[in-house]
Amino acid sequence: MQTGFKPYEGLLVVSLEQAVAAPLASCHFAEGGARVIKIERDGVGDFARAYDSAVKGAASYFVWANHGKESLCLDIKAPEDAALLHRLLEKADIFIQNLAPGAVERAGFGSDVLRARHPRLITCDITGYGDSGDYRDMKAYDFLVQCESGLVAVNGAPGHPGRIGVSVCDIGASMNAIIGLQKALIARGITGKGSGVQVSLFDTAADWMTVPLMHSDYAGKAPQPVGLHHPSIAPYGGFATADGEMLAISIQNEREWANLCTQVFGRPELITDPLFCSAAARVRNRRDTDALVAAYFAAHSRAELEKRLRAAAIAYGAVNSVATFARHPQLRRVPVTLSDGQEAALVGRPTRHSFDADCPRFGRVPALGEHSAAIRAEFA
Structure with a gap:
């Protein structure tokens, strides 16, 4: 296999996404060569665009999770834009969404409906607590899921439970979505049919909490926060x-x-x-x-x-500070072009394959609606 092979080349991924979990999942496919069309609301866009302005005026989360994509502004409640989205999905291989529970169903883009209409389409729904149960409609920001799942109860210092300092539930749900989508692509290659992938932030955190949960269930006591120490190892x-x-x-x-x-x-x-x-x-x-x-x-x-x-x-x-980590000799950096043309650097891909060429740079970060006119003309 030649070096520089792009395993997702030829795939079209359409993602109705916001925040972190879904954008990070679709970005994985963009890095692997897929064409990724990011659906955003006109004039507002993915609210992660406004999380901060740390990267030369751009938001750190947005730059990290959205390079290499095309941005298309749509109002999926408007008939013309809904029809355009359906035309996109006729050609798409994967559809990812992480809107509020019930939002895509109300707009006519529920996963079951889409797969009935487009049998080869693979759908992926990323939610906070899943599609059933009392918590189905709860808002599920990363910090809240850390709290609900008990993650904060086993982190921090004694007497002072603590939030994990990065959005681990979002990130973990994204990784689980990628695993599920890869499995669905293999299944489609065998059966010729698409399938649905469902991932929730809570299920992701619950899986990570298996060992503390088993201690609570079977030993009668869950591990307590111990800071940098370990509950059962010393020193x-x-x-x-x-x-x-x-x-x-x-x-x-x-x-x-x-x-x-x-x-x-x-x-x-x-x-x-x-x-x-x-x-x-x-x-x-x-x-x-x-x-x-x-x-x-x-x-x-x-x-x-x-x-x-x-x-x-x-x-x-x-025990490094972030500033010290930034100078770590093992840290790999890859340049990325921001939507205004400036250049920044991201951490290199965490997984590398023998068929990967050294990644000279990541794809460009799209401006809001930057590709709307071209995509509308292409799929008119």
């Missing part, structure tokens, strides 16, 4: 160094504990000390365990500690 967490940095370590087994004691601390007697002689003992005596590590780290510089930890094969990592 595990971040410790300040002599030069004001912070390093995190994770000791997963007795061999690693022995290496830490002998090769880093220079205190082999700690291996058999009753306070620390087993994983259970170290967790039971976490305060003493952490104090021991903290005292040693506080007396040595980050550079010296990293040298010793690496030599001892101890898992460690720096």
